[in-house]
Amino acid sequence: MVIVDIVVIVLLAVGVMFVVAGTVGLLRFPDLASRLHAVSKADVLGLGFIATALAIHILATEPGWAAVGVVAKLALIWILALIGTAANAHLMAGSRRRAEAERGTEA
C-alpha cells in the first residue's frame, strides 16, 4: 500500500506542477499564440497525470467493478478535455490569424 500511495502522490504532484506551469504561462506569456501553447498542452498533460493518480488510487483501495467504472469515467473526462482543449486552441488561433489577415497585419 505504501508504494501505491507514493506513486499516487508523485503522479498528483507532477500533474499539479504541469497545471501550475500552464496557468503561469497563460498569465505571463506576451501574445495569444504562446498563451494558447502554454495552457492547451500543459493543462491537459497535468489533467492526465491527476486522472492517472486517481485511477490507481481507486483501483488499489476499492478493487472491483465499481472501480473500473470510475476509471472509465476518468478516462472519458481526460479524452473529452483533450479534444475540447485542442480544438478550442486551434479555433482561437485560426480566428486570430484570419482577423489579422483581414487587417493586413499578418505576423
Added chain:
Amino acid sequence: MTVVAFSDVDVLDILVVLAVAVTAVLAVVIPRRVSATIAFLVFGLLLALLWARVAAPDVAIAEAALGGGVAGALLVDALHRRQPDSPQRSRRRTATVTAVGAVLGAVTVAALVTVLSRLTAEPADLGPLALEAVERSGVSHPITAVLLNFRNLDTLLEIAVVVFAAVGAAALSRDRIRPVSDPGPVRRVIAVVIVPALVLLAGWLLVAGTSEPGGAFQAGAVLGAALIIAHLCGVHAARAEGRRALAIVVTGLVAFIMLGAIGLAATGTWLALDLDWAFAAILAIETLLTVSIGMALAMLFLAAGSRDEGSVTDARARAAAAGGAP
C-alpha cells in the same frame, strides 16, 4: 402564516391599492418614456408596500429590490442610452433626474423601513418536513421531490420566466443569427464527438435526478451547450431558432400547465400528484422540461450573439450624421 382579517384593512391600505392601480395604468398609457418609467418605478415601490401590508415581508423585499432597484436601474440606463442629450437641455435634465432620484430614494427607504419593521415572524423550518415526506413524492431524492412535487408551482413559474425570456430574445434577434458556412475539419470532429457525448450526459443527468443530484435544469443546461456547439459547428438539423425552436421551448411550459390540470382532475388539487403515477409524471415532465430549457438557453445564447442592427451605437451615429437632431 398570518391571515389578514378584513377588519385590519384601513384607509391607508385602500389608498395604496388605488395608487398601485393608477400607477400601473399610467405606466402603460403615458406615451413619454421618461414619465412612463417613473410611473413604473413608483408602481413597484407601492407594490412592495402592499406586500408588506399583507404580512409577506420577503416578497416585499424582493419586489423592492427587483422592481424598484434592478429594473429601475436598467430602465433609466436604457432611457439614457436611447436619448442622446443636446447640450442646452442636459443641465435641466440633470436637475430633473436628481430630483426624481431623491424622491424615489426617499420612497424606497420608507418602503424598506416599513417592511423591516414587520419582520417579526420566526422563519419556518421546512427542511425536516420535506425529508419526512420524500417517500410520498414518487422520487427518492429530496431536492427533486421539493422541485417537482411539493413546490412544483415555483418550478412552473421559473420555467415560465425562462420561456418568456427566450421568446423575447428570439423576437428581438429574428433572422439575424449568423449562419455558420464552412465549419472545417476541426469543428466537424467536435460535432461528431462532443455533441453526442453531451446529449448522453444530459440524458444521464435527467434520469439520475430521481435518486441523485441532477434533473431537468442541469440536464437542460448540458443540452443547451450541446445545441450551441452544434450550431457553431454548422449542424443545421439542431438549429435553435425559428418557429420550430419556439414551439419546442413553449411545449415544456404547456405540458407543465397540463400536468397541473391533470392533477386538478385526478386529486382535486391544482398541480398535485398521486403517488401511483407521480414517478412517471415527474420523469415525463422533466424530460420535456430538459428539451425546453436546453432549447431556450441555446436561443438566448444565439440571440445575444446575433447581429444587433438597431444598436445604440448605430442610433447615435445616425443622430450625429443628421446634425445632432434628437
